Amino acid sequence: MQFKDKSVVVTGASTGIGRAAAIAFAKAGASVTIGDVDVRAKDTATAIQADGGQAQFVSCDVTDAAQTTGLVEAALKTFGRLDAAFNNAGILPAPVPFHEVETEALNQIIEVDLKGVFHCMQAQIRHFLTSGGGAIVNTASVAGVIADPYMSAYVAAKHAVVGLSRAAAVEYAQQGIRVNAIAPGLINTPMTSQWLADPEFTAAMYAHNVIGRAGQPEEIAGTVLHLCSDAASFTNGSVVVVDGGQTAH
Numbered sequence: 173m174q175f176k177d178k179s180v181v182v183t184g185a186s187t188g189i190g191r192a193a194a195i196a197f198a199k200a201g202a203s204v205t206i207g208d209v210d211v212r213a214k215d216t217a218t219a220i221q222a223d224g225g226q227a228q229f230v231s232c233d234v235t236d237a238a239q240t241t242g243l244v245e246a247a248l249k250t251f252g253r254l255d256a257a258f259n260n261a262g263i264l265p266a267p268v269p270f271h272e273v274e275t276e277a278l279n280q281i282i283e284v285d286l287k288g289v290f291h292c293m294q295a296q297i298r299h300f301l302t303s304g305g306g307a308i309v310n311t312a313s314v315a316g317v318i319a320d321p322y323m324s325a326y327v328a329a330k331h332a333v334v335g336l337s338r339a340a341a342v343e344y345a346q347q348g349i350r351v352n353a354i355a356p357g358l359i360n361t362p363m364t365s366q367w368l369a370d371p372e373f374t375a376a377m378y379a380h381n382v383i384g385r386a387g388q389p390e391e392i393a394g395t396v397l398h399l400c401s402d403a404a405s406f407t408n409g410s411v412v413v414v415d416g417g418q419t420a421h
Contacts, residue, residue: 174401176201179251181243183234183292184261186210188361189311192389193258193396198225200397205247205254207232207240208261226251234261234288241295254299256307256400259292264363267322278325285329286336293340297349305348307400310337312353314415330355334411341409350408352399357415360386382417 180197184190185206194204194216203226206213213229220227230246232239247254262285265277289310300306315323316330337353344351358377360368367373368386378384395414398404413419 173201174403175255175397178255179203179205179247179253180255180400181205181207181247181257181292181296183207183232183243183259183288184210184213184311185216186212188363189356189359189389189392189396190258190260191216192393193260194227195220195223196390196393196397197258197400198223198227202256203227203247203251205230205243205250207234207243209233234259234292235283237291237294240288240291241298243292244295244299248299254296254303254306256309257292257296258309258311258396258400259289259296260311261288261292262311265323265326268324269322270324273325281325281329285326286332289333290336293336293351297340297344300349301344301347305350307404308337308340308349308351309396309399310351310353312337312355312411314355314357314413314419316353316355317411317413318419337411338409345408350399350404352404352407352409353411354392354395354399355411355413355415356387356392357381357413357418358386359392360388377418380418380421381415382421385416387414387416 180202182194185194198220206229217227217229232243312333313330315327316334319327337351341351
């Protein structure tokens with residue numbers, strides 16, 4: 173119960189990594205405020221409550237700065253504090269050759285995957301500056317440390333998330349605010365199910381993954397909880413790759 177009496181915010185928790193992390197936080201004793209545009213995230217909060225944990229769902233579009241501020245305020249109003257945040261909300265585009273990426277598609281990726289993290293971080297940091305500090309973890313991707321073909325907009329956004337995380341970590345370390353990013357590899361989630369159903373894709377992917385399989389959301393959640401915990405008190409400005417050995421191959 174390393175998060176007993178603590179409060180955390182998790183965005184993008186309707187399915188996949190966000191849902192697994194929210195449930196893991198609650199099992200570790202945290203009160204969880206879930207922000208998402210996907211109403212299925214309400215089911216995550218309900219599941220936590222049914223298991224005896226404390227959680228609330230707040231409809232939140234991370235592309236709207238006012239709504240991300242409202243998410244922090246909701247956590248404070250209901251649970252009286254905020255100690256950590258996991259900024260996980262994001263979208264995954266269909267693979268497209270660089271020269272065919274439409275401006276509208278690029279803008280959508282930037283709005284959600286980059287600006288969404290930016291808005292969340294700003295709201296959280298403003299609070300942490302008054303509360304004495306806290307921990308932030310942002311979801312980047314292995315696409316934030318390497319590049320894959322046909323994913324140029326996504327690669328650009330996730331590299332930028334890594335940059336934002338490091339910039340904030342350097343700027344606010346003396347105020348007791350730690351900021352880190354995670355870089356998951358291929359994880360078995362509803363967002364990636366179409367890819368995992370393609371035998372050609374999985375064969376090519378697993379050839380570069382020494383474990384030879386996709387990860388499970390729960391295998392990422394453990395890293396998120398560690399980075400938000402006191403056990404990671406000296407970890408700041410890091411990008412933790414959790415990819416089954418893909419980038420080590």
